[in-house]
Structure formats: C-alpha cells, structure tokens
Amino acid sequence: MDEQALLGLNPNADAAYRQRALVYFTQLKESQDAWQVCAEALAKGLYSDDHVKFFCFQVLEHHIKFRHAELSADQQQLIRETLMKWLQSQLNAPPEKAFIRNKAAQFFFDVLTVIGLNPRGVDLYLRTLMAIDAEVVDRDILHSSEETRRNTLIKDAMREQCIPSLVESWYQILHTFQQSHFELTCQCLEVVGAYVSWIDLNLIANDRFVNLLLSHMSVEVLREEACDCLFEIVNKGMDPVDKTKLVESLCQVLQTAGFFNVDQEEDVDFLAKFSKLVNGMGQALVASWTRLAKAGDLKSSQEALLALEAKVPLTLRLLAHEDDDISANIVGFCYDYLHVLKQLPLLTDQQKNYIEAIMVAVMKKLTYDDEYNFENEGEDEAMFVEYRKQLKLLLDRLAQVSPELLLDAVRRVFSATMQSWQSAPFMEVEVAIRLLYMMGEALPASQGAHFSGDGAKASALQEMMRMLVTSGVSEYQHTSVTLEFFETVVRYDKFFIVEPQHIPNVLMAFLDHRGLRHDGPKVRSRVAYLLSRYVKTLHKHMNTYIEDILNRIQDLLELSPRAPYSARLHDVLLKHYDDEKENGCLALLTRDDQLFVFETAGVLIVSSECAAERKGALMRSLLGPLMERFELLLGKLLQEQDEERQVALADCLHHAVGFASRTSKAFSNKQTVKQSGCSEVYLECLHTFMPALSCPVQKEALRGAVRTFLHRMIICLEEEVLPFIPAASERMLKDCEAKDLQEFIPLINQISTKFKGQVTSDPCDPSSQGQVFMPLVQAIFQVLARPAEENDQTAALEKQMLRRSYFAFLQTVTSGSSMHEVISNQGVENIEQKTCFTILTKLVELWGGKDGLVGFPDFIYKHIVPACFLAPLKPTFDLSDAQTILTLSECTLTLKMIHLKRGPEFIQYLQQEYLPSLQVSPDIIQELCQVLQQPDSKVLKNYIKAFFQRARQ
Known part of the structure; x- marks a missing residue:
C-alpha cells in the first residue's frame, strides 16, 4: 500500500497529506482488485494504526456494497475468509476501539463457525446482528423507496439462506452462556426480540426455545430481558387463530411454571416487566377477537373471548397491585377488555363481576399514599398525577360499558365515607369526593338530566351532592380534601339551581377559613378562581346575599405594594406604606387571585336586581378605594428614588388598573355599563389612571396597564371614551420605543374599526382621528430611523414587528371612509x-x-x-x-x-x-x-x- 498516502489518514496530518489520502482512497475504490490489499492487511494485522484499519474496512465496504455483483465466487469466498481471519485474530487480542468493532460488525455475517470459540467473538457477532437490524429492519429509521426495496430483498434472502442457522446460533448462545456470561445472554435475548417480528415464528415459538426462555425467567439477572423477549414474540403480527393458540400455549406454560402467582413475587421490577407481558398477551387476544368477530367466525371468536377472559383474574391482581408501575402497565388491556364488553349484546354475571372488580381496583388505585408530598410536589408526585389520568380514562370506559353499575359503586363508596368522614383517613375522603367529581365527565348527561328537581326522581348524583354539602366534610383538615370539595361544588353548580337552599352554606365555605381564608395559599388561590365561576353560574340566586358577600371580601381587595425581590425590601415596604390592617391581609391572596375576586364582585353588582342607581353606588364603593389608593401610590412613585421600591410601586399601580379592568368583565350586550348606572364610575377611573401615562419612571408597566384599560373601556363605554384618546396618545407616544408603538397601534385600530362613522377627521375635534394619525406616524418613523447596533437582534426584531403593526394600522385606517x-x-x-x-x-x-x-x-x-x-x-x-x-x-x-x-x-x-x-x-x-x-x-x-x-x- 502507499505508505505516504496512509500518513494522511491521521487527523493531525497537514492538508497535502490528507488530500493525497483522499485521492488514494478513490483509486482503491475504482480498482478491480485493490480491495484484496486491504483484506490482506486486515487478515495479517499488518497495521496497528486504528485509522488505517478503518480505512481498509471502508474500502471493503465500498466493494461489498457497490461491486458485489462483479466479484467472482472465489473472490467472495476470499472476502469471507479474510474477515474470518481478522475475527480469529481478535479473539485473544486486546479489544479494538469501538468505532473499529462497529465498522467490522457491518460485514461479519458468516461468523457462525467461531461463536463457540470465545465470548468476544459472540459479542461481535451479536453486534453484527443488531447493526443489520438497525440498517435493514428498524421501522423508526426513515428509508428511501430504493433502500426499502433493498432491505426487503435482504430480508428475503436471509429468510431463504440463513435464518434457521441464525436461530440455532441464538439457542446455542443462550444455552451456553446462561450461567457464565449474563451480559451476552441478555444481548442475545435482545437480538431474538428484534428479529422475531419478521422471521418464521415457528423457529422460536417451540417447546425447546420457549422452555429455554422460561428457564431464563427464573434467573434473576435474566428474567426481565426474557420477559421483554416473550413480549416481542407475543406482539408479532400473525393470523388471529394462530395468535390465540400461541398466547394460550405460552400462558399455559407460564401458569404451570408458577408465574401467575404474582401475590408471592417480591421483585417489583420483574413484575413490572411481567405486567407488560400480560398486557401484551391480553391485547393480542382482544385484537384476535376483533378480527374474528368482524369476519363472522363465531366459533373462533368465542374461543378468543374465552381465552382473554381467562386472563382477567390475573389482570385484576396486577391492576390492584400496590406498585403503580405494575398497575399502569396493565391498564391498556383493561381498557380494551371493557371495549369488548361494550360491544356484547348481553353481559353475563361473571362479566358484571369483572366490571365491578375493575371498578374496585380503580377506586383503590386512585387513592393517594401517605408519602405523597402536597407541599413540594416532585417527580414522583408528577408520575402519580399522570397515572391518575390513565385511571380516569379507565373510569370513563367503565361508564360507557355500564353506567348504572359504576354509579351504584361510586354511591356506595361515597355514602359510606361521608357518614364517617371525621374518622376516615384523608386519602379515603379525598378519593370519595374525587369519584363524585369524575362522574361529571364519565356521565356527561348528569348535570342536566340527573338534576331534575323532582324529589321522587332524584338521581344518585343529586343525592350525593346533597350529602356532600350537608355532611360538613368541607371542614376536613387536609388540603386535598378541601380542594376536591370546592372543585366538585363548581363542577356540579347546576345542582344548586335545583336546590338553591344550599347556596348560603356553600358561599360561607368559599368565604371563610375553608376557602379564601384557608391556611394554605394553594387553596386560597384556587378558591378565588372557583368562586368566580360559581358566582357567574348562580348569580341570579344570590341577590339576597350580594351586599353581605361584598362586605366579607372587602379586606381582600386592598391594594398595597409587594416587593418582588427580597424579604428585607418586603418588610421595608410594609412598614413604609401600609398600616397594620393592610399588613394582616397581604399574605392571603396574590395579585392574580385578587383579579378573580374583583371579577366576582363586579358580576355580583352588575347582575343584581337592584336599581341602576344602587348598582352605580355599589360599583363606586368597590372602585373608589382603588382610585384613592392609586392616586396616593402614584404620588409616592414620582418621589421615590430607590429603584426596587419603584418596581414594587409600579407593580401595585399596574394591578390596580388591572383590577378595575377585571370588574368590567361583568358587562355584556344585555347589561351595558350605561344600563347598570356605572358609566360615571369608569369615567372617573379613566381620569384617575391617565396621569400614570406621564410618569417618567416604570413607563412600560404603567402604560401597558392603562392601555389595556382603554381597550376594555372602548368596549364598555363606547363613544364616551373617545375624548380621552388624543391625550392618552400624546402621552403614550412621548419617549416611546418600538415595542411601545407596536402595542399601542392595536388600540388605534380598535377605535378606527369600532367608531368608523363617529370618529371625525377635524384636528380641532378633541376626539378626532386626525389628532392621533400624524403623531403616531411620526413616532413610528422616528423609532424606525434610530440607529441600532449591527448585532442587536432584539432591536432588529422589534423594528420588524413594528413595521408589520404599522402596515396593519394603515390597512385598518384605509378601510374607513x-x-x-x-x-x-x-x-x-x-x-x-x-x-x-x-x-x-x-x-x-x-x-x-x-x-x-x-x-x-x-x-x-x-x-x-x-x-x-x-x-x-x-x-x-x-x-x-x-x-x-x-x-x-x-x-x-x-x-x-x-x-x-x-x-x-x-x-x-x-x-x-x-x-x-x-x-x-x-x-x-x-x-x-x-x-x-x-x-x-x-x-x-x-x-x-x-x-x-x-x-x-
């Protein structure tokens, strides 16, 4: 070989040598017999350099892939012999680098004669087979149509020429190394599992092979891999009658060997694998039954049904197992089995018993365990939440199969728990209420048809809801139970339309220590949201309690600064700005929680049956303190020099505007601001908030809040808001950035669209579109003309977005008259x-x-x-x-x-x-x-x- 050219294979070689190596490689590829030089070099071990060995393998790979047809039988035999000699040389030598072994694995197909010589040869052989699987079989790898055709030909040729020999070699490896080399045995089991999907199953599914696999399942270090291998065998696509026979024979052997005695098995990792295997067998039988039933083969479909139902007792034990991984792995078969029962015209008593057993198992598995950390939920808790979602799907399927059985089972559990909730563990109480909650989706008709108002026809759900709200369980001292109570009350809010007498007691639960004043912030936060939903649905039934509710939540609507950075600053702000009363309520609700409470107050006021004048007075009592506090804090912000305090004050002002905006959500087309007598209050809010647009500090937060409020007022106040627009525009366009303009333009577009016929173009008119148009355009051009740093991608993106908003603005304006x-x-x-x-x-x-x-x-x-x-x-x-x-x-x-x-x-x-x-x-x-x-x-x-x-x- 050209030794000088080979020097260029070293990664550190200079460009000239690397170029010479490339040219030499091309020459060897084009040559008819140059591969023989590379083959000889490998067989005799002439080179120790890994890069030269890899180079030789590349040349051989090229000739095998692209010039194989040109090789004579003698030459093909020579390649095989050469590779075999190289393999023989590796058996007692130090192992090659991984990239050399992987490259060699692509060619070592005819290595069966050496597998008994050395474990290292077996390792290379199995690597070869897995490399073939990855290249030719693996469905997760995308292939071109030409590659797919080639792969099909390869598999056909392998089936015809060597698959029986391969299977025999696997048996020999599994048998030879099962006691001495567990890693090789597991590797071989993986190979069998990979190949079984496309080879003749009879080569594997026979007494000799299956008995060997079963023996592996009794060896602790092999049993999980053996289980996976059996799963792949069961998963193989085949005729439904044959599949039924295969699964049945395998189950019989497993049962005889004692593997169905899962209650006595302590290895949960193995049981998780075994549960997956049972799930695969069950789903295979369901698929067989489905195909046979659809084909009209009554005899065979009945056999498949009997076979799959014979697995249900084992399945139930696995589903109810205390380990959630084991249980989760069998949910798929349970779900499919219930689907089969749903299609049967009539259920037997045994099938009804199975349904009830699945219900009992699901109810048990839905229950929290003592180790669940409600205060600091981590990965384990997240996994349980996901597992609960799977069980919920199973419960939904149970409701489809037999809603009466499910409802009756839930009622029994719920009633028994509610009668003794004071002495029951929290997980039992929580899951009882949770089951009632889940019925809302499992039985979607329940919220209408099941709450009829007719005492003689009162549904099970209506009875359970009555028991829930009268039992006193809302006093249970555990976060999970409290939250489940409120979630369920809101899910079944239509129950209270039928039995409104329960509304006062439930409202008290929302408002006192059980809800908005609960010790836990998580509960308070969720209850603030749920209360808003509850009130929206039932406000017509709350007219009598409106002012009492408003009085009870008044202290929760206080506006006080909160520090975003440190506890020290938080304490300083409290001392500096708030009195003792405000300090006491600060920890109860977050700003976002308060948004929901303000929205609730707005809905109560607007939907009340009192006169418009009274509504206006109530809205003023709600928003008046907010405006007073806003003016005070804005004054403090203008004087404040400390940046952190500025941030806290600006955040408080931002939310004050947001609270006022949120109250306007209560208005609808049927109940406008004018009709409610609230226009004057919101106009006062506008006058109060507008000065914030001129504040020289924290402009982004303040302008954003007022801009959002203007959006709402355009909807609620309509033309009454127009006189405020030119002044607001003038202030917002002063010292603005690209992002400010981009966010301001939608406001002008909204005005242009809503008030097409009402907005004049007279620059002397205070509500004129003409007063806004040119200042906005000029501001846009000025910002776009500002130089920016060449690599400032953020600034470039903001300008790009501003251009888009500008053209959208022009399009909106030009659509007017x-x-x-x-x-x-x-x-x-x-x-x-x-x-x-x-x-x-x-x-x-x-x-x-x-x-x-x-x-x-x-x-x-x-x-x-x-x-x-x-x-x-x-x-x-x-x-x-x-x-x-x-x-x-x-x-x-x-x-x-x-x-x-x-x-x-x-x-x-x-x-x-x-x-x-x-x-x-x-x-x-x-x-x-x-x-x-x-x-x-x-x-x-x-x-x-x-x-x-x-x-x-």
Missing part, C-alpha cells in the same frame, strides 16, 4: 401632510398594481386621489410657503405613482369623473392629464403649482 379627510385637514403649518403623501405613495407602490391588495384600487379612487387634490385646493394651503411646496412635491409623486400603477385607467377617471366633479375646466383637465403622462417627474412637479393656482380661480 375618511382617510382623505384626515390628510386634507392636517394643519398646513406643520410638516404632517408631506409625511402623509409619502405614506400614500408607498401604499400605492405596494398595493396599487394589478396583482396588489384586493379592493385597494377602489380605495385609491375614493380616498387617495381626493386627498391629493382637496388639500392643495383649500384656501389655507399657502402655495408661496416653502414647506407647503415640499408637501406639494410629495403630492405630485403620489399622483405619479398612481399613474405608474393604474395607467390609462387613472387618466380616464380624472378626465371623465373626478376633476369634472370639482368644476375644473376641460382645458385645464386635458393639460394636467397630458403632463401626468410625461415620463419625467420634474415636468409634473414644475407644472403642478400652476395647476392648483389656476384651479382655484
């Missing part, structure tokens, strides 16, 4: 009009062509063309002013762009429709149209001033 008025009414003493025409030119360029935005040509003629003529024709448009001439120049470019995009159509429109409507004389019209069609824009610019001077006469 007053665009030309907005532009033409801009004050000529400013530069706004020039910018307006620049924008319009860009819009026409983007959307005005034949393949532009749908509907935009109509907009050009209805709005842009009038804007180009009406503004210069106004007497206030001073044609002798330099700034005005610049504006006129931009107007000229807009007209030129329209002609460029619309062509003769535009000229015809000016001649026949638009200009005659302005009373422009025909000769001037003709003159203008001729100039417009000149290619040089300067000609039009020079002419346009004279045109407007003459047109005004």
Whole structure:
C-alpha cells in the first residue's frame, strides 16, 4: 500500500497529506482488485494504526456494497475468509476501539463457525446482528423507496439462506452462556426480540426455545430481558387463530411454571416487566377477537373471548397491585377488555363481576399514599398525577360499558365515607369526593338530566351532592380534601339551581377559613378562581346575599405594594406604606387571585336586581378605594428614588388598573355599563389612571396597564371614551420605543374599526382621528430611523414587528371612509401632510398594481386621489410657503405613482369623473392629464403649482 498516502489518514496530518489520502482512497475504490490489499492487511494485522484499519474496512465496504455483483465466487469466498481471519485474530487480542468493532460488525455475517470459540467473538457477532437490524429492519429509521426495496430483498434472502442457522446460533448462545456470561445472554435475548417480528415464528415459538426462555425467567439477572423477549414474540403480527393458540400455549406454560402467582413475587421490577407481558398477551387476544368477530367466525371468536377472559383474574391482581408501575402497565388491556364488553349484546354475571372488580381496583388505585408530598410536589408526585389520568380514562370506559353499575359503586363508596368522614383517613375522603367529581365527565348527561328537581326522581348524583354539602366534610383538615370539595361544588353548580337552599352554606365555605381564608395559599388561590365561576353560574340566586358577600371580601381587595425581590425590601415596604390592617391581609391572596375576586364582585353588582342607581353606588364603593389608593401610590412613585421600591410601586399601580379592568368583565350586550348606572364610575377611573401615562419612571408597566384599560373601556363605554384618546396618545407616544408603538397601534385600530362613522377627521375635534394619525406616524418613523447596533437582534426584531403593526394600522385606517379627510385637514403649518403623501405613495407602490391588495384600487379612487387634490385646493394651503411646496412635491409623486400603477385607467377617471366633479375646466383637465403622462417627474412637479393656482380661480 502507499505508505505516504496512509500518513494522511491521521487527523493531525497537514492538508497535502490528507488530500493525497483522499485521492488514494478513490483509486482503491475504482480498482478491480485493490480491495484484496486491504483484506490482506486486515487478515495479517499488518497495521496497528486504528485509522488505517478503518480505512481498509471502508474500502471493503465500498466493494461489498457497490461491486458485489462483479466479484467472482472465489473472490467472495476470499472476502469471507479474510474477515474470518481478522475475527480469529481478535479473539485473544486486546479489544479494538469501538468505532473499529462497529465498522467490522457491518460485514461479519458468516461468523457462525467461531461463536463457540470465545465470548468476544459472540459479542461481535451479536453486534453484527443488531447493526443489520438497525440498517435493514428498524421501522423508526426513515428509508428511501430504493433502500426499502433493498432491505426487503435482504430480508428475503436471509429468510431463504440463513435464518434457521441464525436461530440455532441464538439457542446455542443462550444455552451456553446462561450461567457464565449474563451480559451476552441478555444481548442475545435482545437480538431474538428484534428479529422475531419478521422471521418464521415457528423457529422460536417451540417447546425447546420457549422452555429455554422460561428457564431464563427464573434467573434473576435474566428474567426481565426474557420477559421483554416473550413480549416481542407475543406482539408479532400473525393470523388471529394462530395468535390465540400461541398466547394460550405460552400462558399455559407460564401458569404451570408458577408465574401467575404474582401475590408471592417480591421483585417489583420483574413484575413490572411481567405486567407488560400480560398486557401484551391480553391485547393480542382482544385484537384476535376483533378480527374474528368482524369476519363472522363465531366459533373462533368465542374461543378468543374465552381465552382473554381467562386472563382477567390475573389482570385484576396486577391492576390492584400496590406498585403503580405494575398497575399502569396493565391498564391498556383493561381498557380494551371493557371495549369488548361494550360491544356484547348481553353481559353475563361473571362479566358484571369483572366490571365491578375493575371498578374496585380503580377506586383503590386512585387513592393517594401517605408519602405523597402536597407541599413540594416532585417527580414522583408528577408520575402519580399522570397515572391518575390513565385511571380516569379507565373510569370513563367503565361508564360507557355500564353506567348504572359504576354509579351504584361510586354511591356506595361515597355514602359510606361521608357518614364517617371525621374518622376516615384523608386519602379515603379525598378519593370519595374525587369519584363524585369524575362522574361529571364519565356521565356527561348528569348535570342536566340527573338534576331534575323532582324529589321522587332524584338521581344518585343529586343525592350525593346533597350529602356532600350537608355532611360538613368541607371542614376536613387536609388540603386535598378541601380542594376536591370546592372543585366538585363548581363542577356540579347546576345542582344548586335545583336546590338553591344550599347556596348560603356553600358561599360561607368559599368565604371563610375553608376557602379564601384557608391556611394554605394553594387553596386560597384556587378558591378565588372557583368562586368566580360559581358566582357567574348562580348569580341570579344570590341577590339576597350580594351586599353581605361584598362586605366579607372587602379586606381582600386592598391594594398595597409587594416587593418582588427580597424579604428585607418586603418588610421595608410594609412598614413604609401600609398600616397594620393592610399588613394582616397581604399574605392571603396574590395579585392574580385578587383579579378573580374583583371579577366576582363586579358580576355580583352588575347582575343584581337592584336599581341602576344602587348598582352605580355599589360599583363606586368597590372602585373608589382603588382610585384613592392609586392616586396616593402614584404620588409616592414620582418621589421615590430607590429603584426596587419603584418596581414594587409600579407593580401595585399596574394591578390596580388591572383590577378595575377585571370588574368590567361583568358587562355584556344585555347589561351595558350605561344600563347598570356605572358609566360615571369608569369615567372617573379613566381620569384617575391617565396621569400614570406621564410618569417618567416604570413607563412600560404603567402604560401597558392603562392601555389595556382603554381597550376594555372602548368596549364598555363606547363613544364616551373617545375624548380621552388624543391625550392618552400624546402621552403614550412621548419617549416611546418600538415595542411601545407596536402595542399601542392595536388600540388605534380598535377605535378606527369600532367608531368608523363617529370618529371625525377635524384636528380641532378633541376626539378626532386626525389628532392621533400624524403623531403616531411620526413616532413610528422616528423609532424606525434610530440607529441600532449591527448585532442587536432584539432591536432588529422589534423594528420588524413594528413595521408589520404599522402596515396593519394603515390597512385598518384605509378601510374607513375618511382617510382623505384626515390628510386634507392636517394643519398646513406643520410638516404632517408631506409625511402623509409619502405614506400614500408607498401604499400605492405596494398595493396599487394589478396583482396588489384586493379592493385597494377602489380605495385609491375614493380616498387617495381626493386627498391629493382637496388639500392643495383649500384656501389655507399657502402655495408661496416653502414647506407647503415640499408637501406639494410629495403630492405630485403620489399622483405619479398612481399613474405608474393604474395607467390609462387613472387618466380616464380624472378626465371623465373626478376633476369634472370639482368644476375644473376641460382645458385645464386635458393639460394636467397630458403632463401626468410625461415620463419625467420634474415636468409634473414644475407644472403642478400652476395647476392648483389656476384651479382655484
């Protein structure tokens, strides 16, 4: 071999040597017999360098893959002999590097003659087989159609030529090494499991092989791998009758060997594997029954049904096992078995007993254990929650098969537990209430049909709900029970429509130490949300209690600063800003919790039956303290120098606005703010919150909150909010960033869309769209023009998003009917009009062509063309002013762009429709149209001033 070229195989070789090695590799690949040199080098061990060995294997791989057909029988035999010699040389030598062994494993197919010589040879042989599986069989690897065809041919050839020999070799390996080399035995079991899906199963599923596997299941270090191997055998696709026979014979052997005595097995890891195997056997029998029943083979399908039902007793023991992993592995078969029962026309007593046994097991397994950490839930707790979800699916399937049996079983458990809840462990009480809760989805009709109000026909659910709310179990001192109580009360809120007499007691539970004032923050937080849902459904039945409820929650609605950083700062803030009463309630609810309580208060007030005047007074009593506190804290923020305290105060102010916004969620189309007598209160809120837009510190938090409130008020107050918009815009556009503008534009879009016919374009009108349009556009252009660092991806992205929002804004504005008025009414003493025409030119360029935005040509003629003529024709448009001439120049470019995009159509429109409507004389019209069609824009610019001077006469 070319020794100089081989030097280039070293990763540290210089470029020249590496290039020479590449050329040499190409030469060897193209040569007819160069592979023999590589084969000899490997067989005789001429090179110790790993990179040279790998190189030789690559050459051999190329010839085997791509030139195999050109090789004679003698040459093929020579390759095999060479590789076998290399293998023989490895048996007593130090092991090669992993990448060499893996490369060699791709070719060692004919190594059966050496497997008994050395465990290292067996290791390489098994690696070879797994490499073949990964390349040819593994369904998780995507292959091209050509590769798939090749793989099919390989498998066909292997089935024809060598699979029996391979299976025999596996048996010999398993038998030879089962006592001495457990790792090799497990490796071989993995190979059998991988290959069994596509080879003749009779080679494996026979007494000799199965007995060997069963013997492995009695060896502690082999039993789990043997179980997995049997699972793959059971999973093999085959004729349903044959599959039934296979599973039955395997089960018989397993049962005879004592493996069904799972109660006596202490190895939970093995039982988890065994449970998976039983699950596979059960699901295989279900699949066989399904296929046979669909084919109309009554005899065989009945045999399959008997076979699968014979596995149910074992399945029930595994399902009820105290180890959740073992139980979880059998849920799939239980689910499928219930599906089979659902399809049967009539259930036998035995089948009903099985259903009840599954119910009992599920109820047992739903129960928390003593070790569940409710205060600090970790990985184990998360796994149990997932396991509970599987059991819930099983419960749903039970309800589909036999809702009466399930409901009766749940009622028995629930009733017995509620009668003795004071002395029962928390997990029993929790799971009893949980079962009642789960019936809501398992029996979806329950919330309607089962709460009829007819005492004689009262459903089991209605009886259980009555027992739940009258038993006193809401006093149980455990978080899980408390939470389950409130969750269930809200799930079955329609029960209280039928029996509203229970509402006062349940409301008290929500409001006292059991709910909003519970010791645990997790309970308080969840109850705040659940109370809002409960009130939304039942507010019509709470009119009598509204003011009492509002009084009871008043202290929970206090607004006080909270420190986001440290306990020290928290203490300082409390001492600095809050009195003792406020300090006492701070720990009860988070800000987000308070949002739900404010929403609840709003719903109670708005939905009450009292007069509008009284509603307004109640809303003022709710929001008045909020506004007072807001003004006080805003003043403190303006004076505060410490940045951390500024953050805490700004957060408090932000949430104050959010609380007011949340109360407005109570209004609907049927119950508007005006009808409720609350308009004045919300207008006062607007006056109170607006100064925050001018605060020089913590601008993002404060502006964001007020902007969100304005969004809500546009919906609730409608046109009454319009006078606030120009002032709000002026403040929000001051010292703004790209993100501020991007978030502000949707507000203007909302106004433009909602008040199309009500928003004027008069800049003197305080609610004018014209007052907002140009300042916003200018702010956008200023921000986009700001230089940014080249690698500042965040700034670049924000500008990109701002451009998108800008075009969305323009699209919204242009969908209105007053665009030309907005532009033409801009004050000529400013530069706004020039910018307006620049924008319009860009819009026409983007959307005005034949393949532009749908509907935009109509907009050009209805709005842009009038804007180009009406503004210069106004007497206030001073044609002798330099700034005005610049504006006129931009107007000229807009007209030129329209002609460029619309062509003769535009000229015809000016001649026949638009200009005659302005009373422009025909000769001037003709003159203008001729100039417009000149290619040089300067000609039009020079002419346009004279045109407007003459047109005004």
